[in-house]
Amino acid sequence: MAEEQQQAFLAAVAALQQQAQQAALAQQQQQALNLSAQLQAQQLQQQQLPATFPNFNLPAVEKIGGPKYRQLLKTIEEIGKDLKPIYCNNKITTERYKRSLIHLRNLIRDCQSEVEKERVSQNQKLTAELAKLDKDHSSSRSGSLHVIEDYSNPSISTREIPTEGGVFRFTFLPDQSQLIAALTTGRLALISLEDYSITQSDVISDTMLLDVSPSPVPASTTVLSSTNQGSLILYDIDRMDTVLRWDAHSLPWTNEPCEVWTCEMVDDTVVCSGGEDTVLKVWDTRSTERPSSQIKVFDAGVTFIESIGDNKLLTGSYDELLRVIDMRAPKTPLHQVKCGGGVWHLEKCNGGWIASCMYGGWIIIDEQFNPIAQDSGAGKTLLYGSGLAPDGKTMAYCTFNDYTLTVSHLDDNRTWPEIYPIPA
The missing domain is CATH 2.130.10.10 (YVTN repeat-like/Quinoprotein amine dehydrogenase)
Known part of the structure; x- marks a missing residue:
């Protein structure tokens, strides 16, 4: 009876040792996977990635919430992003840059037109105010x-x-x-x-x-x-x-x-x-x-x-x-x-x-x-x-x-x- 108990005890210890070994192996495998992932991440960070170019789409006036002058500022900002790729002789960016310059000239003309319209409007308002003032005070001349x-x-x-x-x-x-x-x-x-x-x-x-x-x-x-x-x-x-x-x-x-x-x-x-x-x-x-x-x-x-x-x-x-x-x-x-x-x-x-x-x-x-x-x-x-x-x-x-x-x-x-x- 004593021998049977001893054998059962040894079998239980052997099972526990086997489970411990399996757990340790699983832990080592997980650590290896984590290490491998870290190494891959480091390799991706160190790898020289090809240049990516901005997706250049001119915003409409209503999307930026302002007149042509604000669109002009936004366009200038977007054109600035194309300058570095142009230095690398990127043909796509160069062609886009040329088209953008043409659009920029049109925007400048539109801005000048807006300024002139605003000036005329202000002059008309001033003339109306002066006429009203003149009429109000004409009797006191x-x-x-x-x-x-x-x-x-x-x-x-x-x-x-x-x-x-x-x-x-x-x-x-x-x-x-x-x-x-x-x-x-x-x-x-x-x-x-x-x-x-x-x-x-x-x-x-x-x-x-x-x-x-x-x-x-x-x-x-x-x-x-x-x-x-x-x-x-x-x-x-x-x-x-x-x-x-x-x-x-x-x-x-x-x-x-x-x-x-x-x-x-x-x-x-x-x-x-x-x-x-x-x-x-x-x-x-x-x-x-x-x-x-x-x-x-x-x-x-x-x-x-x-x-x-x-x-x-x-x-x-x-x-x-x-x-x-x-x-x-x-x-x-x-x-x-x-x-x-x-x-x-x-x-x-x-x-x-x-x-x-x-x-x-x-x-x-x-x-x-x-x-x-x-x-x-x-x-x-x-x-x-x-x-x-x-x-x-x-x-x-x-x-x-x-x-x-x-x-x-x-x-x-x-x-x-x-x-x-x-x-x-």
């Missing part, structure tokens, strides 16, 4: 004309005539009994020099009036006025009614209406205009679809026109030149004078004309168009108007930046040492 009754003592002899709007330009009517003024509110104002009463027209333009010129024909009641939006207006001051209105000047590079700085009635059928487009135009009021002639000798905006008889025009321009032009042969001016500043206005005086030359001060020119006196220092604060009294010794000029009218007297050396500024 004010201006005035100052009449100096005794220029020898201007400080105590000035009479102020209030106007509804700012006075851009004014001139005498042919009978010299009235002034007519172009106002920034789109109205004309008639001022009597006898009792200083003022009569204003209805609004004849929803923009500013820049100039006014009466007809030189005796007994005519027609005047010509210009606007800052490219148009000319014939107006009857007796009936207080618009006779004719037409578009006259526009900028050549945008075709947008531009400022018509000056206008002149040669007679009741022939009128002239000059604008920011650097062109002086001659019109027949019986047919205003196109100008009778266009005079293009100016290098900047035309600021002043006056008929001086015999088909001759006296002109001023921002290009700092005074010109005398024959309308029958306009290509070569009869006279040309360099004035040292933009020639804004010309006024007849004894023996010639006096030119208001903005930052160039004033200059007096004789009837042969030779400069005989000048004060460029008077333009330091932007001189827009000047005149010489009939005595030939009293000068008056107004400057814009300091709101001042200055009256001075000429001495025997043709200088103006005595100055009496009159702040407006």
Whole structure:
């Protein structure tokens, strides 16, 4: 019995040893498999893999959630991924790169178009806002004309005539009994020099009036006025009614209406205009679809026109030149004078004309168009108007930046040492 128990015990031990050996072998096999897997992984990491190229597909605008500019940035980023393979002379990537450059050029043009559309849109919004602001505040505009009754003592002899709007330009009517003024509110104002009463027209333009010129024909009641939006207006001051209105000047590079700085009635059928487009135009009021002639000798905006008889025009321009032009042969001016500043206005005086030359001060020119006196220092604060009294010794000029009218007297050396500024 004891022997049987001993044999059974030995058999159990042998079975346990066999199981232990099998378990150890299985563990060794698992370890070997793990080691083999690790070695394979290391070999894969160390192995030189062939280059893989990006799958280049341009995203649509809606996929990147932005305008063409954002698509352009994304395209540039994608093209950058193709640069290294191109260095390896990969033909597929090179061809794709060429196609991408063509697409990139198209995107750049689209971006430029978007920028231009945005600029136009912003300009339209700004114009609308300014128009609204202008309309809201037009009733608060004010201006005035100052009449100096005794220029020898201007400080105590000035009479102020209030106007509804700012006075851009004014001139005498042919009978010299009235002034007519172009106002920034789109109205004309008639001022009597006898009792200083003022009569204003209805609004004849929803923009500013820049100039006014009466007809030189005796007994005519027609005047010509210009606007800052490219148009000319014939107006009857007796009936207080618009006779004719037409578009006259526009900028050549945008075709947008531009400022018509000056206008002149040669007679009741022939009128002239000059604008920011650097062109002086001659019109027949019986047919205003196109100008009778266009005079293009100016290098900047035309600021002043006056008929001086015999088909001759006296002109001023921002290009700092005074010109005398024959309308029958306009290509070569009869006279040309360099004035040292933009020639804004010309006024007849004894023996010639006096030119208001903005930052160039004033200059007096004789009837042969030779400069005989000048004060460029008077333009330091932007001189827009000047005149010489009939005595030939009293000068008056107004400057814009300091709101001042200055009256001075000429001495025997043709200088103006005595100055009496009159702040407006």
